[in-house]
Amino acid sequence: MFEAPREVGQDLISEGISIRKDNLPRVLKRLRDEGFIEERTMHMRGYARRRKAYFLTPKGQRVAEELYKEIASERVSYKDVEGRLRSLTLRELMEEEGLKKSQLLSLLFRIWEGEGTVTRTMIDSILKGEKTDRVAYLNEAPLPHVFYGREQELKELSDWCMDRRSGIYVITGIAGIGKTTLAAEFLNRKREEFHVFWKRIHRWDSLKSILSHLALFLASTGRPRLKSLLATDKDIQLGEIVQILKEDLNGTGTIMAFDDFQRASDELLGFFTTWKEAIEDTEGIKIILIGRHVIPIYDRREVVLEGFVKEMVLEGLDEESSRKLLGEKVKNEEVFRRIYNITKGHPLFLKIISTTSEPVGEMDIKRYIYEEIFKNLSPEEINLLSVASIYRLPVSSNAFFIDEEIDFRTIDNLVEKNLLQEISYDYYEVHDIIKEFFYRRLTPIQRRRLHRAAAQYYLERGEKKDLVEASYHYIRASEIYKALKILLTHGEEMIAIGMTDEFYSTLLNIREKDVPEELKASYYYLKGEAEVILGRWDTAIRTLREALKRAEKSDDDLVAADASRLLGYILIRRGERMEALSYFQKSLRRARALGDQRRSTLALIDLGELHSLFGDFQTAREYLRRSLKQAEEVSDKDLMSRAYVSLGILYTNWERPEDAIKMFRRALGLLKKSGNLFEMGRLKSNLGILYTKEGRYDLALKNFEEAIKAYKGSGEVRQLGYALAGSGEASLRIGDLKTAEKRLKEGLSIFRKLGEKLKIATTSFTLGELYMKQGEMEAAREYFEECVESLKGVQNPTYLKKYETMVEEYLKKLRD
Incomplete structure (x- = not known):
């Protein structure tokens, strides 16, 4: 009995040419009617009953042979085992690698999935008879002809992909630095392990155009729902689209890259924001966003605290990779170091140098780069770069239209040449080397x-x-x-x-x-206020006293009230209680004389904090309640939130945690609406202190880290010190001694610089505890002694007695 191979049956024909089995009979009928194939019913290996089998007719064989010759003459890119990229015809490739004619279709499918490039892994899978179930949608992804370095960055991306949780990786950097090349290389390396998708964002891309690409990609993985939805005439809701993407991609192991994301429209940003939120509880969906600036679809909390979003700011190539790119052009180490220091490993400038016919060691590197760039510029382009050179920050195109000769075509030409960098939609900047050259020519x-x-x-x-x-x-x-x-x-x-x-x-x-003389009091005050925030307290005291002197001389009560209050702020934290009290009272009197409700409210808060710090809780509460009442009378939410935070600190010091939590919660409700960065950080830091006292260290650390993030972004040095020291103490309590030591020392460094004696004392004490735990007794002794010495300068006998007692107990243990 004659048996037909399974390959000529409908099951394997359907699988081999990726046509659904229910559509296959119509295709086969057409081929049979046109005389290309014949149909027989016969026994087939693997089946009990007879099945339909299909064979080429002589006419079909002739057409198939012509198709084979035509297809086999097409050229493809082949990346061999040594990483070299070669151009071969399909026939040459098949002969070189030992592929049979029958395996051409498998090769074509892999090429189509990979969008044109053949890899050694692809050939091996065909020879082994394997069928990859991974889809590579990479038609817009550039294939690097030469790829140097970036091993650490590739490792970071690979490690991120190993985490089963879904997530977003944002790659940013200046134009020409290699963001696209890195991401494209990474996806090409991962195409056998993951479904991979690449889409470059253009200015004209709408949400519909992006979704059409995603729909084709999903359909090729066997998930046609989005494609079917987009084909309907119904009004499609964003939520419906995002839900399909979430369900169809969840757990699939997919990496999707979106290049030039700085060009995304507001419509696309809205879509990606919604999509990001939808996949936070999924697995296996990895999205890479590539652009010239940080993408505004997430906040810092998702990076620092949650880890859902990761960021990579790509800089120049490392030294080894730069050497490879320069090749034989530069052999002298001294010359290389000079080139590397000038270019910082920027691939664009390295390529310019690598193409010169001059001896590199004998030329002025910067001058050569300038001349190579300059000689290819039109007068309009030179004019635009001259205008752009004066700006310190990225600007919109409107900033360039000083001269009538400059237009959008000039801008586009310079962007294409990588001399003008479009870092977000219609926002541009110039590389520092280029900027320096053109500015000097003005x-x-x-x-x-x-x-x-x-x-x-x-x-x-x-x-x-x-x-x-x-x-x-x-x-x-x-x-x-x-x-x-x-x-x-x-x-x-x-x-x-x-x-x-x-x-x-x-x-x-x-x-x-x-x-001018009439502006000097205000000038000194604002300079002093900035110095207070930046932690330059010694300078700030001199500046503010100068402001106060000039304000009193010119009867400027507003500046006098503000300068007095800031002087009190510094002095109370340096332990000078009575002098601070005097300044706060002067500030309050001047504010009341002016009828300035805001300034008098701030002075009341300061007086309340002073009495709270020195243990007079009843008086502190009285001042703070009055400040809250005044803030409510003028409906000043910033002042209300500040008063609530100060009341929360008071109740924390007073050992009344339930009342403290109430105050902090009221403050939080106001701050979420106002977005006051300073006060939110102060709230988070003090919540951390409260939770540490209650032994709820996980919550304490969460709040301290949020405070650290807020203050690192704002430049507020003192409050950053508080958050760091608090985080260090909480870390110590849970036994994380390494983190504790790092955070406490960072905090102590700030307090020493500020001369804030009480915080120097308390932080030194905690470090003493830490070194006792580590058995480093001499280090512990030094910090305990610094604690006691610092307290001697603080006009606060309660704190002095408390810490002297605790230090004496530890010192006794050290002696024993």
Whole structure:
């Protein structure tokens, strides 16, 4: 009895050409009617009953042979075992690797899935008779012809993929630094283990266009629901789309990369934000977002605390990779070091140098880069780069249209050449090497004109964060008075939104002798306020006393009230209770004389905190309740939240945790609406202290870490010290001595710099405890002695007696 092989039956034909079995009979009928195949019913290996089998007719064999010759003459890219990329015809490839004609279809499917590139792994799977069930949707992904280095970055991405939880990895970096190359190489390496998907975002991409690519990708993995949904005429809801993506991708082991994400429209950002939230409780969905700046679809909490989002800021190539890219061009170590120090491993500049025919060791590296770039620029492009060179920060295209010759075509050309970097939609910046060159070519008159135009650009934008830049450009344009008016009018607003460093450095660009007499009191006060926040307390005391002296001389009660309050703030934390009390009372009197409800409320809060710190809890509560009442009368939510936090601290010190929690919760409700970064950090830090006292160390550490994150982003040094020291103590209580030591020493370093004696004492004491646990007795003794010495300068007998007793007990143990 003749048996037909299973390969000519419907089951394996359907599987072999990836056509659903219920569609196959129609296709076979058409081929049979046209005389290409014949159908027989016969016994088939593996089946009890006779089955339909299909064979080529002579006509079909001729057509098949012609198709084979045509297809086999097509060229493909082949990455061999040594990583070399070669161009071969399919016939050459099959002959070289020993593939049979019957295996051409398997090869074609793998090429289509991999979008054009053949790998050694692909060949091996065909020779072994394996069928990969992984889909590679990589038609827009560039295949690096040469790939150097980045092994650490690839390892980090691989380790991330090993975690079963879904997540997002954000890769950022300047133009030309290799973000796309790295991600493309990574996906190409993972295509046999994961489904992989690549989509480059273009300015014109809509949500529908992105979804159409995702639908095709999902359908090729056997999940056609999204494709079917998009084919309907019904009004599709975003939630429905996201639910399909969540369900169909969950647990599949899929890596999806979206390149040039800085170009995503608001519509796409909304989609990705919703999609991100939907996959947080899933497994096996890995999304890589590649762009020139941090993507605004997540917040820092998801990076620092939750780990759902990871970030990689890609910098230049390492030294070894840079050497490989330069090749034989640079052999002298001294010359290489000079090149590397100038280019910082930027691939674009290294490639420019590698193509020169001149002896590299004899040339001016920077000059050569400039000349190679400059000679290929049009007058309009030179003009635009000259304008762009004056800006410190990325700007929109409107900032360039100072000259009528500059248009969007000029911008697009420079972006294409990687000389102008589009870091987000319609926002651009220039690489520092290019910026330096073009700025130096400007005459003094040109510089002043362009800086004046830049200042106007920032003022027209009308956002608080742009006022610092407007001031900077007025200073560079030698228009000092205009810069001062902006800084002094809006200084407190800039500080409140966390721009203390930027404000202070800009203010320092103005020489004191250039400040008009009528503005000097305000100038010194705002400079002193920034110095307080930045932790430069010794300088701040001198600056604020100068502000107070000038304010009293000119009867400026507003500046006098503010300067007095800040002087009290520093002195109370340095243990100078009576002098601090005097300054707070002066501030309160001046604020009341002015009828300034806000300033008098702040003074009441300060007086309450002073009495709380020194154990007079009844008086402290009285002041803080009065401050809260005044804040409520004027409906000032910032002041209300501050009063609630201060009451929570009071009740924590008073050993009344339930009352403290009530106050902190009320503050939290207000702060979630106002977004006050400073006060939220203070709240989180003090919640951490409360939870530490209650032994709830997991909650304590969570709140301390959130506070650290808030303060590292705002520049508030003192509160950062509190959060670090608190985190260190909580870590010590759970036995994490390594983290405890690191955090406590970081906190102590801040308190020493500030001269905050009470916190130096308490943090030194905790470090003494830590070293006792580690058996390092001499180190423990040194910290206990620092604790006692610091307390001697604090006008607080309660704290002094408490810590002296505890230190004596530990010292006794050391002696024993």
